[in-house]
Structure formats: C-alpha cells, structure tokens
Amino acid sequence: MKTPHDIVLGFWDGHDSGAALMVEGRLLCAVNEERFTRRKQEIAFPRHAIAACLRHGKITPEQVQLLAGCTTDPAKTISRLWPAGKERYYRLRRRLADPSPLDPWSRRLKYHLTEWPGNGLTARLSTFALKRELQRLGLNAPLSLFDHHLCHAATAAYGLGLDESLVITLDGVGDGRSGSFHHFRQGELRHLSSLAARDSLGIFFEQITTLLHMRELEDEGKVMALADYAPAMAFRDNPLRELFAVEGLNLRARHHASGLYRHLERIFWRHAPEPFAAMAQQALEAWVIPLVTQAVASTGLRHLALAGGVFANVRLNGRIRQVPGVESCTIFPHMGDGGLAVGAACLGRRPQGPLMRDAQLGPEPDPQEVTRAVRSSGLPHRAVEDPASEAARLLTEGRIVGWFQGRMEYGPRALGGRSVLARPDLPEIRDILNLRLKRRAWYQPFCPSMLDSEAERLLSDYSGLPNRFMTALYRFRPEFRAALSGVSGRDGSCRPQMVADDAPGPYAALLRALRRSTGFGVVLNTSFNPHGAPIVNTPEEALNAFRAMGLDHLVIGGWVVDSSL
Numbered sequence: 251m252k253t254p255h256d257i258v259l260g261f262w263d264g265h266d267s268g269a270a271l272m273v274e275g276r277l278l279c280a281v282n283e284e285r286f287t288r289r290k291q292e293i294a295f296p297r298h299a300i301a302a303c304l305r306h307g308k309i310t311p312e313q314v315q316l317l318a319g320c321t322t323d324p325a326k327t328i329s330r331l332w333p334a335g336k337e338r339y340y341r342l343r344r345r346l347a348d349p350s351p352l353d354p355w356s357r358r359l360k361y362h363l364t365e366w367p368g369n370g371l372t373a374r375l376s377t378f379a380l381k382r383e384l385q386r387l388g389l390n391a392p393l394s395l396f397d398h399h400l401c402h403a404a405t406a407a408y409g410l411g412l413d414e415s416l417v418i419t420l421d422g423v424g425d426g427r428s429g430s431f432h433h434f435r436q437g438e439l440r441h442l443s444s445l446a447a448r449d450s451l452g453i454f455f456e457q458i459t460t461l462l463h464m465r466e467l468e469d470e471g472k473v474m475a476l477a478d479y480a481p482a483m484a485f486r487d488n489p490l491r492e493l494f495a496v497e498g499l500n501l502r503a504r505h506h507a508s509g510l511y512r513h514l515e516r517i518f519w520r521h522a523p524e525p526f527a528a529m530a531q532q533a534l535e536a537w538v539i540p541l542v543t544q545a546v547a548s549t550g551l552r553h554l555a556l557a558g559g560v561f562a563n564v565r566l567n568g569r570i571r572q573v574p575g576v577e578s579c580t581i582f583p584h585m586g587d588g589g590l591a592v593g594a595a596c597l598g599r600r601p602q603g604p605l606m607r608d609a610q611l612g613p614e615p616d617p618q619e620v621t622r623a624v625r626s627s628g629l630p631h632r633a634v635e636d637p638a639s640e641a642a643r644l645l646t647e648g649r650i651v652g653w654f655q656g657r658m659e660y661g662p663r664a665l666g667g668r669s670v671l672a673r674p675d676l677p678e679i680r681d682i683l684n685l686r687l688k689r690r691a692w693y694q695p696f697c698p699s700m701l702d703s704e705a706e707r708l709l710s711d712y713s714g715l716p717n718r719f720m721t722a723l724y725r726f727r728p729e730f731r732a733a734l735s736g737v738s739g740r741d742g743s744c745r746p747q748m749v750a751d752d753a754p755g756p757y758a759a760l761l762r763a764l765r766r767s768t769g770f771g772v773v774l775n776t777s778f779n780p781h782g783a784p785i786v787n788t789p790e791e792a793l794n795a796f797r798a799m800g801l802d803h804l805v806i807g808g809w810v811v812d813s814s815l
C-alpha cells in the first residue's frame with residue numbers, strides 16, 4: 251500500500267482538549283479528550299485523543315509529518331509549564347472544589363494575565379513544553395503553533411466548504427484577542443480586523459453564567475434557556491445596555507473584565523435570575539447584530555462563516571441569519587475551543603473540500619466488540635435485522651430509546667450516533683427526560699432531528715439551506731407548535747438537526763419510519779450521557795449509561811437491549 255503523504259496531526263491542549271487527523275487534505279478523525287478520561291471538557295494534554303486518531307487512520311507516530319497546535323499567550327504557556335494550576339481552576343469552574351477566600355484575587359489575576367498576547371519567549375517556552383509531551387507519545391515531527399483566532403477562523407472557513415465567506419470569530423480570549431474578521435477566498439484567509447481581549451463578549455457571558463451559579467464555559471446554553479422565562483423588556487430599560495459600545499467593526503467595553511464582574515454582581519443583586527439572564531441575552535444580541543451588519547455592509551460579503559464560543563448561542567445565530575444582506579450563515583459545529591485541533595490541522599495542511607459533511611468523525615467499535623459488550627452485560631437482549639425499524643416501533647409506542655450506531659460524533663451535540671431518542675409529540679416525556687433521566691433543569695428545551703422535507707413543512711423560517719448540526723434557532727409554524735411541544739421552546743422555537751431525506755444509514759431510515767408511523771419525520775434527540783458526564787464513547791459506557799439513566803431500550807449496532815426492570 252502507498253504510504254500516505256501530508257499527514258498532519260492537529261491538537262489542542264487547553265479547555266476541551268482534543269486531536270484531529272488530516273491526511274492528504276481530508277479530515278479522517280477528530281475527537282476530544284473528555285470522551286476517554288470521562289471528565290467533561292477535559293483540560294489535560296490530549297494523549298488519548300491523539301492515540302485514537304492515529305489508531306483510526308492506521309498511522310504510526312513516525313509517519314506523522316507535521317504536528318499543529320495553537321495559542322502561545324503567556325497564560326497558556328504558564329499552564330503548559332505548570333499544569334497543576336489549571337487543574338485547580340478546572341475543579342473550581344466545574345464547582346467540584348470549594349471556593350477559597352483568594353478566589354476574587356485569582357479571578358482578577360486570570361483576567362489580566364489572559365489578555366496578554368504571545369511573544370517570541372512564550373512561543374519558545376510553549377514549544378519546549380509541548381515537544382516534551384509529544385515526544386512521550388513517540389511524536390517527533392516538526393511542530394507549528396498557530397494563532398488562537400486564526401484556528402477558530404480556519405474551522406469556520408474550511409468547515410462546511412464555502413468558496414468565499416466573511417469569517418467572524420468571537421470567544422472569551424486567546425492570544426490577546428476576543429474576536430476577528432477575515433475574508434476567506436480561494437483557500438486563503440485575509441485578516442480584516444480584530445477585537446481586543448479587553449472587549450470580550452465571551453467573558454461577559456461567562457461572568458453572567460458564574461453569577462447565576464452555573465458552570466462557566468459549560469452552562470451558557472442554560473442561561474439562554476432561562477432567559478425565555480422573563481417578562482419582555484425594552485432594550486432602553488436594560489441595565490446592561492451601556493456595558494459595551496459598538497463602533498463600526500469595533501467593540502468597546504466600559505469596564506475591564508474584573509471591574510465588569512463587580513458591576514454585574516451589583517446589578518444581579520437587584521434582580522431575579524430569569525430577568526438577569528434575559529438582560530444578558532438581549533444585550534449580547536444587541537451588540538453582536540450591529541457588528542455583523544456593519545461587517546456585511548462594509549465587505550459586501552453575503553455568506554457568513556462563524557466560530558468561537560460565543561456562537562454556541564443558537565438564539566443569537568438565529569438572529570444573525572436574518573441580518574439584511576446575509577444569504578447564508580454557517581457555524582462550525584464544534585465552535586468553541588474544543589474545535590481548535592481541527593483549525594490547527596487545517597492551517598498545517600489546506601483541506602480539500604468541506605471538512606465536515608456530517609459529525610461522525612470519532613471512533614467506532616467493531617461489531618464483535620459490540621456483541622461482546624451486549625452479551626456480557628447481563629441485560630435482556632435480542633438481535634434485530636433492521637435496528638432503525640425496531641427503534642421506530644419502540645418510539646411510536648412511547649418508549650425512551652438509547653441509540654448507539656456507527657462512529658461517535660465530533661462536537662458538543664449528539665447527532666444520531668450516540669443519542670437518547672423519544673417521540674416529540676408527547677409533552678410528558680420532556681419532564682421525564684429532564685428531571686428523572688438526565689437530571690437537567692426543567693426549563694431546558696430538547697432538540698429535534700427532522701428530515702429536510704419536514705423542515706420545509708414544519709418551520710416558518712426555513713430558508714431551504716439545511717442545518718445539519720443544530721447550530722441555530724428556527725421556529726415551528728403556529729399550527730404545529732402544540733403537537734411538537736416536546737421539542738419546542740415557549741415561543742415555538744427549536745434547534746433542529748436536519749437530515750437529508752435520502753441520506754444513507756440507519757438514522758435517516760429511523761426518521762422515515764417514524765414519519766410513516768406517527769405522521770412526523772421528527773424525533774426528540776438528546777445526547778447520550780448520564781448527568782454531568784461526557785457523551786458515551788464505547789459500548790460498555792453505553793450499556794452502563796443505559797442502566798444508570800433508566801432508559802426503556804437501547805438499540806446498539808444490530809442488538810436491542812431491554813430494561814430488566
């Protein structure tokens with residue numbers, strides 16, 4: 251067999267660390283470390299993710315020709331030289347450690363330190379620390395370290411295969427910046443302008459999340475969901491409205507991040523959680539929409555490609571789709587720092603064609619491994635010819651079904667590889683799933699997967715461009731809202747995954763079967779993970795989660811496992 255050329259291994263060793271394997275311009279595998287260490291949004295060096303990528307590509311460490319990482323700012327460099335420091339922050343952020351009286355001081359230090367961009371010295375020290383880790387894995391290829399926002403921009407630009415786009419990144423902070431604008435054309439990214447680390451909308455929303463006693467960098471979606479339960483408020487009455495000012499393609503924060511936190515604390519003191527969340531959501535949209543409008547007007551570019559943690563906010567993304575002049579808006583499915591390994595790999599070797607046609611870029615167990623796990627589980631099980639039809643039958647009967655098929659998804663969403671499924675038209679299932687099985691807050695809505703033809707029929711604002719990755723908000727037509735209340739927000743909104751009607755594979759077949767039996771080619775789809783844990787990776791983890799969550803059935807490969815209760 252011919253030895254493959256241009257083998258690039260991308261990696262990210264910070265928050266939600268991970269790896270990506272690019273061979274001859276094709277993204278073969280991408281996965282995050284959390285799926286192996288079972289610690290959500292892992293921060294440790296991604297040694298398991300790297301091993302999984304190499305295993306999937308049948309590549310030895312010696313065959314890798316380029317190692318591509320990112321970020322050389324002082325904060326990241328210090329964490330590479332002194333990893334114990336970031337472990338304390340990780341435990342505190344996830345609310346696993348008790349707070350200490352020194353926390354306000356460490357927070358202040360963090361905000362100041364993370365604002366500094368990298369320099370020649372930090373780049374050399376980062377290279378030294380990373381080479382030491384990589385060499386332990388037998389990886390001795392040359393190492394290139396790319397800019398943090400350039401990596402985010404690369405994921406957006408190359409991710410879904412647009413020829414030309416306006417690329418916008420917005421996040422907390424990385425390499426001294428909190429956002430960037432690029433013009434992407436013929437495979438090249440041309441820098442237009444940047445937002446300073448000091449003026450960070452990501453940090454703003456992260457602070458709101460912390461103040462609401464949620465986990466920063468993880469629960470921002472909960473803040474957005476909670477905002478739905480506040481009374482409407484005019485922006486002129488929003489106490490947060492003057493915290494940032496938009497000036498053309500620039501954003502100016504009135505306070506430094508540590509001052510901003512104290513200011514937000516004072517505002518929160520006077521308000522209940524729901525209106526406070528709503529103020530933050532409204533303000534975020536009120537600042538980002540003019541920025542995007544200005545960028546579209548000044549460049550004349552009508553196709554947007556977005557990445558960075560701020561674009562995890564699907565309500566914001568739904569508004570951006572409707573900015574005048576915008577013809578299409580794509581968001582890289584793994585928009586946060588967890589996607590940076592792919593960005594680094596793209597900068598190491600320009601991709602050929604779209605990076606992601608679907609999210610199935612992770613490991614896949616072989617059928618014997620699945621059979622062994624099922625047989626040794628001690629749970630009642632039976633072999634089935636057609637897993638999709640069998641799952642559709644169980645769902646139609648109102649059962650809650652674990653679904654484990656093919657390769658694991660890359661990114662934060664379960665998209666038909668490792669999902670928990672239920673009928674979308676039985677509202678009581680939403681509460682059972684939220685409170686009993688997944689132990690989520692009651693106000694968090696579930697998302698639907700639906701056939702493209704159903705998106706056309708059921709959604710009032712579907713433009714004909716399918717959203718395959720649940721990255722933006724849409725609205726159900728009023729006549730379907732009551733029937734599909736299990737997967738819609740209070741205002742009839744939903745965050746759908748759209749699946750091509752004629753797509754191969756069992757997930758599209760399942761949706762087609764459901765359309766025949768229930769009248770809707772739609773299923774409630776939530777990630778397959780017990781509360782607080784990452785999405786399951788192996789068959790054993792799926793079986794353990796099935797048992798722990800108390801699901802009715804598990805359709806795994808060619809097997810159906812039944813609850814023993």
Ligand SMILES: [Fe+2]
Pocket residue numbers: 398402421422423424558559586587
């Ligand atoms: Fe970032």
